[in-house]
Amino acid sequence: MTLFLADKVDKLFPGVRALDGVTLKLEAGSVHALLGENGAGKSTLIKVITGLYKPDGGRLVLDGSEVQFGSPHESASAGIGVVHQERNLIPGFTVGENILLQKLPTSRGLVDRSAIRTEAARWLAELDLDLDPDQPVTELSVAQAQLVEIAKALSVESRVLLLDEPTASITPNEAERLFRVVAKLKNDGRAVLFVSHKLEEVFQICDTVTVLRDGASVLESGPLGDLTRDQVVDLMVGRVHEALALPARTVPAADPLLELSGVGTASGHADVDLSVRPGEIVGLYGLVGAGRSELAKALLGLDRITAGEVRVRGQAVRIRNVRDALRNHKIGYVTENRKEEGVFLEQSVSRNIAVTVWDRLRKVLGYVPAKAEAAMVAEYVEQLGIRIASPAQLTGTLSGGNQQKVSLAKWLAAKTEILIIDEPTVGIDVRTKDAFHTLIWDLAANGLAILLITSDLPEMITLADRVVVMRDHRVQGEVANDHDYDTMSQRVIRLIHAEGTTAA
Amino acid sequence: MSAPVSETATAALQEPDAPVEAPQGGRTPWWANQRIGLLILVVALSALFGVLRPAFFNQQLVVFPLLRDIAMFTVVGLAQLCVLSIGHMNLAVGRMAAFSMMITGISYDLWHFSLYAGLLVGLVAGAAIGALAGWVIARTGVNSFVVTLALDFLLLGLIPLVYTALTDNAAFVTKPPGMRELRNYSLGDVCIGNVCGSPAVPQLTLFAVIAMAVVGWIYSRTKLGRELLMTGTSVKAAELSGIPTARRVITAHAMSGCLAALAGFMLAVSTGSIKATIGEEFMLPSFLGPILGGTLLAGGFISVWGTLLGTALTSVIRKGLDLLGVGLESLNIYLGLILLVALSTDRIRTVLSDRQGVRKR
Amino acid sequence: MKRFAVRFARTTEMTLLVICVVFFVGLVIASDGDLLAANSLRVLLQFLAVPVLIGLAQMVVLAVGQLNLAVGAIGGFAAVSMGVLMAEHGVPVFVALLIGFLLATVAGLVNGLLVVLTRINGFIVTLATMTVLLGVQYRVVGTRTVDDYPQSVKSFGSHAVFGVLPLIFLVALVVAALLAVMLRRTVPGRQLLASGGNPIAARLSGISNDRSVIIAHTLSGAILGVAAILTVASSPGVNKSIGGDWLLPSFAAPIIGGALLTGGSAVVLGTVLAAFIVRFVDTARAEFSLEPSWVNFVVGAVVLGSVVLGQLRSRRQERRTVLKAPDAAVAGGVS
Amino acid sequence: GDNAGGTSGDDASTGTSTGPVTLKDGSKVKLALVPGGAHPYFQPWKTTAAQDKTEFKLADATFNETGEWDQGKQNNVLNSLAAQGYNAFGIFGVSPTDINSTFEDLKAKGFAVGSLASCPAGDTNSADFCLSTDVEAAAYKAAKAAIEAMGGEGGLVHLTGNNVDSNTQRRIAGVRKAIAETNGKVTELSVITDIDEDLQTAQKAVADLLASKGKDIKGIVTTAYNPAVAAADGVASSKLPIKVVAIDDDAKILAGIKSGGVAATVAQNPVGQAYVGGWLLALLGSKQCTMKTPGVTVDSGSFIVTKANVDSYDTERKAKTVELQKEFAAQLSCQ
Numbered sequence A: 001m002t003l004f005l006a007d008k009v010d011k012l013f014p015g016v017r018a019l020d021g022v023t024l025k026l027e028a029g030s031v032h033a034l035l036g037e038n039g040a041g042k043s044t045l046i047k048v049i050t051g052l053y054k055p056d057g058g059r060l061v062l063d064g065s066e067v068q069f070g071s072p073h074e075s076a077s078a079g080i081g082v083v084h085q086e087r088n089l090i091p092g093f094t095v096g097e098n099i100l101l102q103k104l105p106t107s108r109g110l111v112d113r114s115a116i117r118t119e120a121a122r123w124l125a126e127l128d129l130d131l132d133p134d135q136p137v138t139e140l141s142v143a144q145a146q147l148v149e150i151a152k153a154l155s156v157e158s159r160v161l162l163l164d165e166p167t168a169s170i171t172p173n174e175a176e177r178l179f180r181v182v183a184k185l186k187n188d189g190r191a192v193l194f195v196s197h198k199l200e201e202v203f204q205i206c207d208t209v210t211v212l213r214d215g216a217s218v219l220e221s222g223p224l225g226d227l228t229r230d231q232v233v234d235l236m237v238g239r240v241h242e243a244l245a246l247p248a249r250t251v252p253a254a255d256p257l258l259e260l261s262g263v264g265t266a267s268g269h270a271d272v273d274l275s276v277r278p279g280e281i282v283g284l285y286g287l288v289g290a291g292r293s294e295l296a297k298a299l300l301g302l303d304r305i306t307a308g309e310v311r312v313r314g315q316a317v318r319i320r321n322v323r324d325a326l327r328n329h330k331i332g333y334v335t336e337n338r339k340e341e342g343v344f345l346e347q348s349v350s351r352n353i354a355v356t357v358w359d360r361l362r363k364v365l366g367y368v369p370a371k372a373e374a375a376m377v378a379e380y381v382e383q384l385g386i387r388i389a390s391p392a393q394l395t396g397t398l399s400g401g402n403q404q405k406v407s408l409a410k411w412l413a414a415k416t417e418i419l420i421i422d423e424p425t426v427g428i429d430v431r432t433k434d435a436f437h438t439l440i441w442d443l444a445a446n447g448l449a450i451l452l453i454t455s456d457l458p459e460m461i462t463l464a465d466r467v468v469v470m471r472d473h474r475v476q477g478e479v480a481n482d483h484d485y486d487t488m489s490q491r492v493i494r495l496i497h498a499e500g501t502t503a504a
Numbered sequence B: 001m002s003a004p005v006s007e008t009a010t011a012a013l014q015e016p017d018a019p020v021e022a023p024q025g026g027r028t029p030w031w032a033n034q035r036i037g038l039l040i041l042v043v044a045l046s047a048l049f050g051v052l053r054p055a056f057f058n059q060q061l062v063v064f065p066l067l068r069d070i071a072m073f074t075v076v077g078l079a080q081l082c083v084l085s086i087g088h089m090n091l092a093v094g095r096m097a098a099f100s101m102m103i104t105g106i107s108y109d110l111w112h113f114s115l116y117a118g119l120l121v122g123l124v125a126g127a128a129i130g131a132l133a134g135w136v137i138a139r140t141g142v143n144s145f146v147v148t149l150a151l152d153f154l155l156l157g158l159i160p161l162v163y164t165a166l167t168d169n170a171a172f173v174t175k176p177p178g179m180r181e182l183r184n185y186s187l188g189d190v191c192i193g194n195v196c197g198s199p200a201v202p203q204l205t206l207f208a209v210i211a212m213a214v215v216g217w218i219y220s221r222t223k224l225g226r227e228l229l230m231t232g233t234s235v236k237a238a239e240l241s242g243i244p245t246a247r248r249v250i251t252a253h254a255m256s257g258c259l260a261a262l263a264g265f266m267l268a269v270s271t272g273s274i275k276a277t278i279g280e281e282f283m284l285p286s287f288l289g290p291i292l293g294g295t296l297l298a299g300g301f302i303s304v305w306g307t308l309l310g311t312a313l314t315s316v317i318r319k320g321l322d323l324l325g326v327g328l329e330s331l332n333i334y335l336g337l338i339l340l341v342a343l344s345t346d347r348i349r350t351v352l353s354d355r356q357g358v359r360k361r
Numbered sequence C: 001m002k003r004f005a006v007r008f009a010r011t012t013e014m015t016l017l018v019i020c021v022v023f024f025v026g027l028v029i030a031s032d033g034d035l036l037a038a039n040s041l042r043v044l045l046q047f048l049a050v051p052v053l054i055g056l057a058q059m060v061v062l063a064v065g066q067l068n069l070a071v072g073a074i075g076g077f078a079a080v081s082m083g084v085l086m087a088e089h090g091v092p093v094f095v096a097l098l099i100g101f102l103l104a105t106v107a108g109l110v111n112g113l114l115v116v117l118t119r120i121n122g123f124i125v126t127l128a129t130m131t132v133l134l135g136v137q138y139r140v141v142g143t144r145t146v147d148d149y150p151q152s153v154k155s156f157g158s159h160a161v162f163g164v165l166p167l168i169f170l171v172a173l174v175v176a177a178l179l180a181v182m183l184r185r186t187v188p189g190r191q192l193l194a195s196g197g198n199p200i201a202a203r204l205s206g207i208s209n210d211r212s213v214i215i216a217h218t219l220s221g222a223i224l225g226v227a228a229i230l231t232v233a234s235s236p237g238v239n240k241s242i243g244g245d246w247l248l249p250s251f252a253a254p255i256i257g258g259a260l261l262t263g264g265s266a267v268v269l270g271t272v273l274a275a276f277i278v279r280f281v282d283t284a285r286a287e288f289s290l291e292p293s294w295v296n297f298v299v300g301a302v303v304l305g306s307v308v309l310g311q312l313r314s315r316r317q318e319r320r321t322v323l324k325a326p327d328a329a330v331a332g333g334v335s
Numbered sequence D: 001g002d003n004a005g006g007t008s009g010d011d012a013s014t015g016t017s018t019g020p021v022t023l024k025d026g027s028k029v030k031l032a033l034v035p036g037g038a039h040p041y042f043q044p045w046k047t048t049a050a051q052d053k054t055e056f057k058l059a060d061a062t063f064n065e066t067g068e069w070d071q072g073k074q075n076n077v078l079n080s081l082a083a084q085g086y087n088a089f090g091i092f093g094v095s096p097t098d099i100n101s102t103f104e105d106l107k108a109k110g111f112a113v114g115s116l117a118s119c120p121a122g123d124t125n126s127a128d129f130c131l132s133t134d135v136e137a138a139a140y141k142a143a144k145a146a147i148e149a150m151g152g153e154g155g156l157v158h159l160t161g162n163n164v165d166s167n168t169q170r171r172i173a174g175v176r177k178a179i180a181e182t183n184g185k186v187t188e189l190s191v192i193t194d195i196d197e198d199l200q201t202a203q204k205a206v207a208d209l210l211a212s213k214g215k216d217i218k219g220i221v222t223t224a225y226n227p228a229v230a231a232a233d234g235v236a237s238s239k240l241p242i243k244v245v246a247i248d249d250d251a252k253i254l255a256g257i258k259s260g261g262v263a264a265t266v267a268q269n270p271v272g273q274a275y276v277g278g279w280l281l282a283l284l285g286s287k288q289c290t291m292k293t294p295g296v297t298v299d300s301g302s303f304i305v306t307k308a309n310v311d312s313y314d315t316e317r318k319a320k321t322v323e324l325q326k327e328f329a330a331q332l333s334c335q
């Protein structure tokens, strides 16, 4: 039974036709995948459905009758729950209030706190989430916040649930938990829309699929079972997509560029040993919250190192801040938090890339010659294939993939020799992801020492030479990579769950 | 390792068939540009007032003082703009001006400094007090609003104590040679051969021109300016890109203090003496100029020209109303209403240009 | 409960409460206990009513990430309107006060509407309405001081329960309590804070940020209306100077009280406590016959000191946050 | 002028002339009376300007208070008026230390300029003349009146305005002089400055003062408007036996005198300033006369008003005005 239908929906933005006659059909008791590259229009479609954007054409049909939603409030009351791609919690509020924000329970005109507590607890329990509804959301980890958002979407008693990249920032374990919930909802006869760039997940849980390309649907509600992964990718990309084949690369025997021994930090790391040689990609794997990003930040002087020693090129060093790391040690850090820490959304692409090299370009009185700057920027825009109309374009108007390229470009421009790359491909489509993999591979081949932090196991196995596994701020062990997914994933997962190899 | 990215990777990264992403907002028509809109408004209002009261174009009595005012408030605006660029505020602009002029006054009165030596001392004092504010903000991470507000109170207390201790009339009345002249000299007094400047342009405006040039140059051409703007856009990203954000915060506040001192000097010269109440009226105009001109309160974008135009707009409105003989009962009412209407038209223009942008496709 | 206690102990409110107590005890000792006399306490509280209200009026707009530069102009305009209506047009007390209150509320509503409809930065909008209202206030009252209104108003303004608790202070507390309940326990209140805390998320959750902005400004106007009523009742008369010094205290109280300029924080208690602290400084000024210059000096130092202290405390607790909190900027229009 | 209690302050008067000079042709004179900003003190100027216009048959006479207590704004107003053809200016300078520069500018352009109601700080006056209350003498008289009302002994408090205004410094000196003459019988308990900005600040300061020191205070002398209103009200409601001497004769204060809440007030002579000033400026502006000694300063008089003479002091003031005209006639050299 078709529960929901979006029929020939158009959406125009100033300068962009984001949706062009897109049709989407959601069946009761089935999970539907919505696929497409970055900027294909997936999120826009979801926002049109939930009444956040007014469609410029087409109609929406819910339960056989045409509907028009003036605001997300109306769509929520009609039983459409949604998890948006953007982080979506209100900082000063508790977990419970955030979950029930769309319809806070009241009694005698006042918000009923005990009702919030019980009802929120119910939704948290549904997700097997052990959280206190009275806890402020500011205390949550990224993954926990994501799960709270899912609880929030469920809480509107939704018959239709739209999930826009819900798994982008959670671990496989937590994703599994989510999938169990999705399966349950499906059995209850609800319709679920699932957007993800992780095709493994899509094939694991979805029944049918719609593929968008440049705002138009190139496949409408096809059964997923009939398609192979490659076929889906080809549809998204619009031509035959070749599977990634990385050229051979050997790690030259050399002294480590970066070495940690017995490092402890103020955020709780203890006895961390790690080394990266030039030309080597060392993967740092772990569950969300294992302390990998925090370790990276401590290396950059953003957190106190309380024990042990950090050696760069054999010299024991104390790095004070990112500037110090960059100038004196040629260490760069591509952050996992692209939008807040990686790029300056309201600044031009050119400034974003040049930010690390002004020191080098400047002449007397700090004068930065515009020509030299432009030439330098053009070089990296060209090399990384950053799609822009002009270097003056605001970075915030770029797609996620292009933003990520900008975030990386500034470290390449700074000619760093040690690069820490944190979750480089979160929310990035298959093709761009492959390009990034080639790039990282290539950087290593050119002699960079790379510490790659990623929660994407396939990515880790594709790229890393060695995988170091962390748990609870400690190193659990290390696995040499044989680039075979099945054996590697088993070994890595086993390490994560191994009891106290080093843990106290 | 000059080119760490090889051909293969570059090739892989290219997306030959993907459409270039359209720059949003970059393609607005000229008439939707805020600065041009302001310029048109200023010119139109001047013309209107000129028609209603031809005396509006009286060089000596109207244009000269008007330009002197605009010059001074532009510098005040620039003082605020420097901290706005990093997303901060300086509620103590006026008091910083008073503080630095106090030092300048002492240098004239007690140490018998020359006009410009005293100015220099004042500028240094302004930069120092600004740097102090910046330092507290950077060290403690307390909001700039709170820190500068508290500093304002502190100085509000300190300055009268010093004045009452050092002077009889709560003002430094010693005028170094040149101060009296600077007040009334115009470009008409600057001649190269037989060609003299306009008698309608006060020499004091040169200070504003220099300030605008320096600030404009810093923000558009130098590493410092770029780093300030980046810090204003996102402190986190700036810190993680190797910008010493704490130092930039201090720099921005020091620049602000220094410009406040310059504005205080211009005020002292144009009204006559160096007194404790200098700068009392600076706070609102300091925000009004930059913000009308498009500088963002949130940081990361500034406009030096816009500051000049924004300041000019308010000064022209006030002057015109003065000339029309609008009494105090109505003056503020008209002033507020004209401001609102002027800004609403700005908004309407933006909306229209957005619409047009859509229609073109 | 224990958890709540721990959280409260870490808040700005707690810091302020400690400062308040220390300050008060210090003053009592300094005055040889005179401050505990009924009359002294009454005077202390009498002049807290209006500062508390103007602080709250600003807090409520700060909560949606807006600001209101027109606090003094709205309050002053409403106060002189009430005074003139009663004294010179013989309008009955109740009606005149109601009209004044409504005028202030409408002024707030207009601020909100202008911000939402024109999308001009709230800073500029309220600056413009402030200018207009200052003009109107002058037009209404000129340079006179109007005080010829009925005795009932004045006795309301000066009456104190048990000779200690001024009625007007109680009114201010009631307003504060109502506002706290409204922000914490009603749906519009929660929505208002949600809009302030994260406008995008609020919008995605079906909350109209525009509505929140309008509600906040209107509430601000209404609170100022109450402040104006209390002013009329308690001052020797109303003239064009009423409201002239409200602006800075209106910001100082909530910000010292822990409000974020970016929005999302409801710090009713903090605002009230901050008003107390400022009031103690006044009392100290009279007690020690301090020159106002010294008082300003002390206020500056206390504000800076208390906030820096609070910051250091929370810093110590959050050692793990790696980056400094970015300096909050006043958010302009809310989309 | 060293005896208080209702005699005219004629200490500066030379009183040798025969009578006022008659203006021959005022038709080229456009007179502008420009106070520093809006203040009840200046309200009589408005009507007197109109009177000047008809009586002296001037081309125009205007009253402009848009300076808003800002020297820069006042300078702008003056320039705008000059641009509109006004050629004779009676000015109350906002900043006594700056106003000479303004006078010089106007003089340089050939205008007739009089400093009204306030003289420039220091020893020079760059205007043609200064016709003003001798603020120090007025404060001295007020303090004398207060001391008398107090019965010649006890603690006296002085409430005044902006501390960093040279006129305030003169007032403080005047009050101190009177206290010094009591040889220690009267002590100055405190001088409270900076409370003239608005009524509520003044009221709060008075209430705090009374609460903390009320028992020790025998008299209050105020030399600024808002503190005067606040003190009269505060003392009346506290029912303490404190004598209040106020400043100016605004309706509110006269009512206080009549009801006994205010012991005395020092009335100044704004009408005389505007009338005689206008007449002088017309003579100077029409080039009929010049000053024999440019920059001469004349006291426009100050008058102690008590319950006894509250209905008659105006007659005395009018007499002073006539006298002023004579006095100036002697200072003029006319064609």
Ligand SMILES: Nc1ncnc2c1ncn2[C@@H]1O[C@H](COP(=O)(O)OP(=O)(O)OP(=O)(O)O)[C@@H](O)[C@H]1O
Residues within 6 Å of the ligand: A013, A014, A016, A017, A018, A036, A037, A038, A039, A040, A041, A042, A043, A044, A045, A085, A397, A399, A400, A401, A427
């Ligand atoms: N509010 C907006 N104004 C203008 N253009 C927009 C807006 N939102 C989205 N777009 C544009 O619409 C297109 C579709 O964007 P959308 O976010 O729907 O892509 P997506 O498929 O969700 O991509 P991703 O996988 O990166 O999330 C993009 O070109 C984007 O730049």
Ligand SMILES: Nc1ncnc2c1ncn2[C@@H]1O[C@H](COP(=O)(O)OP(=O)(O)OP(=O)(O)O)[C@@H](O)[C@H]1O
Residues within 6 Å of the ligand: A139, A140, A141, A142, A286, A287, A288, A289, A290, A291, A292, A293, A294, A295, A336, A455
């Ligand atoms: N179980 C937990 N509950 C709440 N917060 C946690 C938990 N575990 C870790 N955190 C916090 O989450 C943050 C995650 O740390 P960090 O970002 O270094 O981890 P990570 O391994 O890089 O994971 P991620 O994939 O999220 O980047 C830390 O601030 C940590 O204090």
Ligand SMILES: [Mg+2]
Residues within 6 Å of the ligand: A042, A043, A044, A085, A164
């Ligand atoms: Mg998306």
Ligand SMILES: [Mg+2]
Residues within 6 Å of the ligand: A292, A293, A294, A336, A422, A453
């Ligand atoms: Mg991480």
